[in-house]
């Protein structure tokens with residue numbers, strides 16, 4: 097990337113747009129970052145459009161033939177492509193439809209007009225094009241977005257955790273939810289959210305996706321201790337990780 101002011105663009109594919117909305121909530125941090133970047137395209141915030149950008153932040157999964165065309169186009173025009181949010185990084189909730197026959201899903205949603213709306217199984221962006229960085233979570237974890245954004249502006253390589261939510265949970269000295277008779281996906285879910293849900297007494301439901309090698313993760317012992325196998329856990333990961341889950 098050049099050392100001039102960076103051109104940054106935001107794009108949305110299939111998703112609820114919650115991740116883009118959360119970007120707009122970072123008013124204070126954004127004002128600082130805007131000293132170093134120009135936001136040249138962001139449908140939710142400005143009318144401008146451009147053909148050139150250094151960093152493309154992309155929200156949403158790829159779920160139609162036109163999404164495929166568009167993401168290839170964005171990839172060609174951007175130097176760095178960052179997937180933001182679980183839909184973009186994992187396929188997310190949209191990928192639940194992949195567990196059913198695509199034709200029957202289309203019929204349920206569009207009825208007799210289903211031929212007007214071609215859809216394909218929902219996929220994360222890196223199933224189609226190279227993704228340089230991922231901001232995990234549903235919605236994406238705000239602190240991580242700012243951390244990655246700042247690292248890119250400073251021409252540094254952002255570090256993304258590959259250890260489990262349990263590590264952050266224990267650092268916060270939370271009482272483990274398993275000990276309260278609840279189930280939690282923290283042992284195999286990628287950290288980075290600061291164990292947000294268990295810190296408020298709610299189970300982790302895996303919105304940041306699995307750590308890279310859950311079978312090797314030491315926290316697997318926790319699951320065994322409470323009588324859960326990795327296969328059972330994978331099924332519970334369906335909500336956000338349906339594309340990876342073999343049931």
Ligand code: SF4
Pocket residue numbers: 110111112113114115116155156180181182183184188189233234235236
């Ligand atoms: S990751 Fe969650 S908040 Fe972000 S676009 Fe997808 S459904 Fe919406």
Ligand code: SF4
Pocket residue numbers: 261262263265266270271272273274280281282283291294300318
């Ligand atoms: S299993 Fe859940 S509640 Fe228990 S330590 Fe891990 S993240 Fe925290």
Ligand code: SF4
Pocket residue numbers: 233234261285286289290291292293294299300301302303304305
């Ligand atoms: S605790 Fe789990 S479900 Fe909650 S934000 Fe973190 S990764 Fe997502």
